[in-house]
Amino acid sequence: MNSARDKIILICAGNEDLAANKDILEPVYEVFSASSIHQLFKILETAIPDLILLDVDTMGLDGYKALKKLKADVHFADIPIILIAAKDDNFGEDEGLNLGAADYMTKPFSAQLLLKRVENHLIIAGKNKATAEKGDAKPCILAVDDAPDILKSIFFELRGNYTVFTLPKPEMMESLLQKITPDLFLLDYNMPVLNGFDLIPIIRSFQKHKHTPVIFLTSEGTVDNVSVAIALGACDFIVKPFNPDILREKIAKHIAAG
Numbered sequence: 001m002n003s004a005r006d007k008i009i010l011i012c013a014g015n016e017d018l019a020a021n022k023d024i025l026e027p028v029y030e031v032f033s034a035s036s037i038h039q040l041f042k043i044l045e046t047a048i049p050d051l052i053l054l055d056v057d058t059m060g061l062d063g064y065k066a067l068k069k070l071k072a073d074v075h076f077a078d079i080p081i082i083l084i085a086a087k088d089d090n091f092g093e094d095e096g097l098n099l100g101a102a103d104y105m106t107k108p109f110s111a112q113l114l115l116k117r118v119e120n121h122l123i124i125a126g127k128n129k130a131t132a133e134k135g136d137a138k139p140c141i142l143a144v145d146d147a148p149d150i151l152k153s154i155f156f157e158l159r160g161n162y163t164v165f166t167l168p169k170p171e172m173m174e175s176l177l178q179k180i181t182p183d184l185f186l187l188d189y190n191m192p193v194l195n196g197f198d199l200i201p202i203i204r205s206f207q208k209h210k211h212t213p214v215i216f217l218t219s220e221g222t223v224d225n226v227s228v229a230i231a232l233g234a235c236d237f238i239v240k241p242f243n244p245d246i247l248r249e250k251i252a253k254h255i256a257a258g
Contacts, residue, residue, distance in 0.1 A: 083105070
C-alpha cells in the first residue's frame with residue numbers, strides 16, 4: 001500500500017503563505033512549490049501532482065483562469081484542487097466550486113485543518129479512481145507525439161471506443177504513468193528531448209507495463225527503424241499520415257491480443 005509520502009502536493013501561493021503551507025505539509029507529503037501561475041504550469045510539464053493548493057487571494061483572477069484551464073485538460077482534470085483565500089467570499093467560493101475546485105478554505109486556518117482537508121480529498125480521489133477502474137471502462141490509449149494535429153486526429157478517431165490520453169511532451173511520460181494505466185501506447189518515432197525509442201524502456205520499467213502493446217507512429221517506416229522498435233518491445237508500426245481504418249484495426253487487434 002502506498003504511504004502518504006508517495007503523494008505529491010503542489011502549492012501555488014505567495015512566498016509567505018507558500019513557506020507556511022509547505023512547513024505544514026512537507027513532513028507528510030512530497031511538496032512542490034510555485035510562487036506564480038507561470039511556475040505552476042512549468043512544474044506540470046514534468047510532474048503530475050495528486051492534489052493542488054491554489055491561493056486565489058494572491059493569484060487573483062489568474063488563479064481562477066488557471067483552475068478553469070486545469071479542469072479543461074484531460075491530464076489534470078481529475079486532480080483535486082483546494083482554493084485558498086484571505087476572506088470569506090461567497091462569490092469567489094461559488095465561482096471556484098462551479099469551475100471544478102474540490103474545496104475552498106479561508107485564511108487563517110490551523111495546520112490540523114489543512115492536513116485533514118488534504119487527506120480527505122486524497123482519499124476521495126483514490127476512491128473515485130478505484131470505482132472507475134472497477135466499472136465497464138473503455139480500454140485506455142496513450143498517444144505521445146509532439147505534433148498537435150496528429151494528437152488531435154488520434155483523439156477524434158478513437159474517442160468513441162477508447163479513453164484517449166494525448167501527451168505532447170514525452171518527458172512527462174514517467175509521471176503520467178503513475179496516474180493512469182494505458183492498455184496500449186502509440187509512440188511517435190521522431191521527437192525532440194525523448195523519442196519513441198527512448199520511451200519504451202521507461203514504459204517497460206513499470207511492472208504493469210512489461211507486456212502492454214506499443215505501436216510506433218513513424219513517417220520513416222524503414223526496415224531498420226521497424227527492426228529496432230520491435231527489438232525494444234514494440235509490437236507494430238503505423239506510417240504517417242495514417243489511414244484511420246488501419247489505425248483502428250491495428251489498435252483493436254493488439255488490444256484484443258494483449
